Each structure stands twice: as C-alpha cells, then as structure tokens.
Ligand SMILES: Nc1ncnc2c1ncn2[C@@H]1O[C@H](COP(=O)(O)OP(=O)(O)OP(=O)(O)O)[C@@H](O)[C@H]1O
C-alpha cells in the first residue's frame with residue numbers, strides 16, 4: 001500500500017499522442033477511476049503504470065520509489081485484466097498461489113493466504129477447479145483474488161466488469177469497493193462507464209484524447225465541470241452557446257437573455273451548461289420563465305423528461321419527478337406550451353469549445 | 364385426472380402425428396449422416412484392414428479367398444535381420460530427428476510469432492519449404508550436398524546415422540513450425556503479462572506459463588515428426604548405406620526379390636505401432652482439437 005504519483009507521463013506512437021502529459025497523485029488507500037471515451041488513453045496509462053508499456057517521457061513513482069524504468073515484475077502492482085488472463089493450465093488455488101510462490105513465501109503461510117484470499121471472494125469451495133470450469137463472474141473473482149493475495153502496492157483494474165452481465169456487474173462492483181476499502185489498497189480503476197466511476201471512486205480522472213480534462217470527486221465533477229467535455233460526459237447537460245454580454249447576463253444564439261452567476265468569466269463568447277434535473281416545468285406560457293413548446297415527453301418511471309423547443313429554435317431537456325395524477329403537468333403532451341424556470345446559480349458558464357455530446361441543444 | 368390434464372392429453376394426441384413426422388425426418392437425417400461418415404471411414408480404413416488381413420494368409424502368392432491362416436509371415440519378418448535392424452534404426456532415427464527437429468522448430472516458430480525482424484517472412488517460408496519439395500528431389504539434393512561436404516570436411520555423411528538424422532530433421536521441421544505457431548498465435552499475451560505482474564521474470568514466465576500452454580502443439584508436433592521420419596521412404600532412399608537401412612527401405616529391397624505376405628506382416632507392425640502412438644498421445648492432448 002503506497003502512494004502512486006504520475007509526473008507528466010506521456011506516450012507517443014509515431015506522431016500520435018496516446019497519453020499527453022498526465023500528472024496524477026493517488027493517495028494511499030484511495031480509489032481513483034480513469035474515465036473517458038474509447039481510445040482516450042486509459043489502458044495505455046494503466047499499462048505504463050504496470051510496466052507493460054514504456055513511456056515516451058515522464059515519471060512514475062510508487063511508494064516513493066521511481067519505477068519508471070523497472071520491469072513489470074519489480075513494480076509491486078497487482079493488475080486485474082479485462083480478459084481476466086487466468087493461467088488456463090493451473091487450478092484456481094494454483095493461480096492464486098502463483099504470486100506468493102514468486103515472492104518465495106513459505107508453503108504453509110502461502111496455503112493459508114490462498115485460502116483466505118479465496119474466502120474473501122467467496123470461492124473457497126472451487127479451489128481445485130480449472131479456470132475453464134468456472135463462469136465469467138467466478139473467473140473474474142479468481143483474477144481479483146490472485147491480484148490481491150500478494151498485497152500489491154498499487155492495485156490496477158482495466159475495465160474488470162465489462163465482460164459481466166448487468167446484475168453481476170453491480171454485485172462485483174460493490175465487492176471490489178468493499179475489498180479495496182477493507183484492505184486499504186491504493187487503486188486505479190479504468191472504465192468508460194460513468195455510473196460505475198461515480199459510484200465506485202473517491203476521485204475521478206476524466207480523460208479525452210490523451211489529455212486529463214478534470215480531476216475531482218464525483219460531486220465536484222458533477223457540480224462544477226471544468227469544461228464542456230466534462231459537463232457532457234459526467235451526467236448530462238443542456239448546452240446553450242452564445243456570449244456573456246456583461247457579468248451576470250448571458251445572451252444565447254437564439255436570442256434568449258438569461259441571468260447567470262456573476263462570478264468567474266469575463267464578458268465574451270461563452271457556453272452555458274444546465275443540468276436537466278435543475279429545471280422546473282410548468283404547464284402553459286407565463287412570464288418569469290423561458291417559454292417553449294414540448295417536442296417530446298419521455299416517461300422514465302420515477303422521472304419524466306420533457307424535450308422543449310424554445311422560440312429561438314434552441315432545445316432544452318428538462319427532467320422532473322413524474323407528476324402524480326391530478327397534477328396539471330400530467331396533461332401536458334407534445335405541442336403544448338410550457339414555461340421552464342431554474343435557479344440562476346444552476347447555470348454554469350464555460351469556455352466555448354467542443355463538447356462531449358454531438359447533439360448539443362437537446363443534450 | 365383433472366380436466367386440464369385431460370385437455371392436455373387430448374391436445375397431445377392431436378399434435379402427435381405432425382410431431383412424429385418431424386421427429387422421423389430428424390432421425391432419418393441423423394442416420395444418413397452417420398451412414399455417410401461410416402462410408403468415408405470404411406474407404407479410408409479398407410487398405411489398412413486388407414494389409415492386416417493379408418498378413419495372416421496361408422498361401423505365399425496372395426490370392427482370394429485365403430486358403431487358411433498362419434502367423435508364419437510374422438515369424439519370417441522377425442527372423443530376417445534386415446527387418447529387425449531396419450526397425451531398430453528407424454526407431455532410433457525417428458526419435459533423434461523428432462527431438463532435435465521439434466526443439467529447433469519450436470524455437471523457430473517462437474521467433475516467427477513473437478518477434479518482428481527483417482527477413483521474418485522469408486525465414487517462415489524457408490522452414491515450411493521442405494513440405495513442397497518432393498522427397499526424392501530432396502533426397503537427391505542432400506546426396507549431392509553430402510558428397511560436397513564430405514570432400515570439403517573429410518567427414519562421412521552418406522550411409523551414416525547423423526547423415527540420416529540430418530535429412531529427417533528436414534521432414535520434422537515444417538510440421539513443428541506449423542503446429543507450434545498455431546498454438547502460440549492462440550495464446551493470450553495478457554496471461555504472460557499477468558505472470559510478470561505477479562513477479563515472474565521472463566525466463567520463469569516462459570517456463571511456467573508459455574511452455575505449458577504450448578504443450579498441446581508440442582506434443583502433436585512430436586507425434587507427427589516421429590511418424591514422418593519413421594515411415595519416410597523417398598528422402599531416405601539415397602541416404603542409407605550398407606548395413607544401415609531403415610525399415611521402409613528394407614521393405615522396398617525385399618519387394619525387389621519376393622512378393623509374399625511378409626511385407627504385409629511388417630506393414631502391420633508399423634500400423635499397430637503408429638496407431639498405438641496416436642492413442643497414447645490422444646490421452647494427453649486431444650489430437651482432434653489441434654490438427
Ligand atoms: N501500439 C499502438 N500503436 C499505435 N497506436 C496505439 C497503440 N496502442 C494504442 N494506440 C492508440 O492509443 C490510443 C489510446 O489507446 P488505449 O488503449 O489507451 O485506449 P482506451 O482509453 O483504453 O480505450 P478503450 O476504452 O477502447 O479501451 C488509441 O487511439 C489507440 O488507437
């Protein structure tokens with residue numbers, strides 16, 4: 001268990017930059033999730049930490065020791081692979097014992113630790129099976145036990161849940177988090193599933209095109225995204241483009257004048273991000289709000305979404321608790337006029353740049 | 364019986380003729396397939412069966428039907444020293460050629476699959492090359508080549524054990540390269556990475572992980588190499604020498620003077636040996652999964 005530090009870590013393939021100067025400090029016992037769309041460099045970063053890929057530049061420190069140029073077998077990382085990568089010709093117990101054997105742990109102690117590790121993942125009864133005689137979820141837990149049993153300085157997981165079905169994924173996710181906490185493991189978890197990252201991680205690192213977009217707790221990322229990419233990637237956001245006319249007043253391209261928080265940006269071109277669930281929908285057109293026509297109502301059980309086209313042509317999606325019977329909102333259907341309101345402080349002004357979602361106005 | 368059960372029973376009775384027809388069709392299809400497979404097997408095995416049968420015929424000149432059965436051709440085969448020695452030499456050559464051929468062929472296959480080096484494709488073709496050269500051509504070329512080397516180095520090659528073994532290694536290498544390459548290509552590199560991640564150095568990883576995972580390929584390669592060498596005639600013809608004759612060449616020589624069921628008896632011994640080898644191998648790795 002030790003602190004992991006990445007210092008301007010970089011990987012180039014020819015002229016293509018797969019990982020672009022990533023700096024990160026993972027505290028002892030902390031779980032950090034690397035999150036980003038496919039091809040953004042998550043696996044490359046993780047494999048550089050494990051030592052399977054040589055960085056083009058930068059430094060990796062584990063527990064104060066510079067391991068940048070150490071081979072994988074001298075790094076003291078425990079990795080769980082996406083494909084599990086169990087040794088097919090060894091039993092479950094032999095798989096788990098392998099790392100202890102490499103560390104020359106005495107027989108008796110090794111046996112005890114293997115048993116404990118297998119009990120930890122609730123597979124004690126399958127110790128003598130071969131990997132191919134296990135289900136996907138069981139194989140996945142063997143891979144966990146095998147990486148955990150050696151007490152690695154840094155625990156690395158590359159999309160370990162992507163081969164599991166939805167129910168099992170939820171179960172194993174909770175299991176991983178509990179184990180990680182109980183053992184106090186310094187952990188880097190790669191995923192492209194934002195829900196997984198939000199529920200699992202102490203902190204998230206959002207990456208795009210090899211560049212770290214933002215690092216923070218789930219709440220920080222959700223409440224104060226640093227740019228349009230994060231605003232669209234963590235949860236969902238309505239994005240309105242336009243300009244900040246003066247402090248506190250935003251004018252959208254469609255001509256909508258909105259009150260916004262007065263702090264932060266200087267007047268000029270800007271984008272405004274607004275979470276769908278911060279918007280209140282009222283039936284009929286009235287003053288004191290933004291008026292538009294409902295284009296689509298989507299019933300989602302606990303919540304209902306209204307996709308609203310504004311007079312200026314822009315689209316905003318609002319997500320509200322599903323109205324009860326008798327609520328006038330219940331009668332609102334496509335084509336009806338509605339009024340949208342939201343607290344000014346829910347709007348977040350961001351630099352205008354490319355966003356994460358192609359279909360901007362309506363998410 | 365409840366009414367529901369009664370109804371179900373009635374429905375079942377009504378549905379029976381149609382379902383029965385479908386089942387009949389399915390069953391007929393299955394039998395047709397089995398019949399076809401049986402036929403193919405029959406044609407493949409018919410020469411083998413005939414050889415085994417003829418080796419037991421009473422009369423010297425093979426004719427049907429047999430006049431009776433005897434084991435004397437086997438006695439004759441074992442009594443003749445050229446067959447005894449031929450058998451011994453064939454075993455010896457096949458074993459040595461197999462060991463050397465599989466070791467070096469596997470190393471070559473490993474290099475081809477795992478490393479990118481200039482001339483890799485050419486190297487691969489070179490190792491597979493002996494497969495496309497007719498045995499008699501390869502044998503003649505080797506013969507000429509051996510004469511040149513003998514003149515140059517003053518070491519005998521023709522008619523010697525090492526000369527034979529060297530020639531037969533050529534037979535074993537293409538098989539080994541193909542079978543071992545196949546087992547390496549299918550190997551998930553992450554498994555080796557997992558071993559290194561757990562603290563195994565490159566050599567330990569190779570010995571404990573890569574090698575065992577290559578085992579089916581290696582076993583199959585050994586078997587086929589052995590058989591290739593053991594029953595080779597064409598390439599061997601010119602490489603044998605006086606008092607140093609492999610079994611297939613001894614059989615050919617015998618046929619020049621006589622045709623009697625002794626040859627069938629010798630062939631039967633060969634067939635049984637190879638069959639036994641295949642069965643034993645199959646117990647360790649399922650051949651049907653590899654070849
Ligand atoms: N050996 C290589 N040569 C050239 N480019 C590579 C190589 N390996 C990876 N890349 C590129 O580097 C980028 C990052 O790859 P990486 O595997 O890290 O993505 P990822 O974030 O893990 O994506 P995913 O979610 O799909 O697994 C990709 O665009 C990929 O095409």
Ligand SMILES: [Mg+2]
Pocket residue numbers: 042043044
């Ligand atoms: Mg990846």
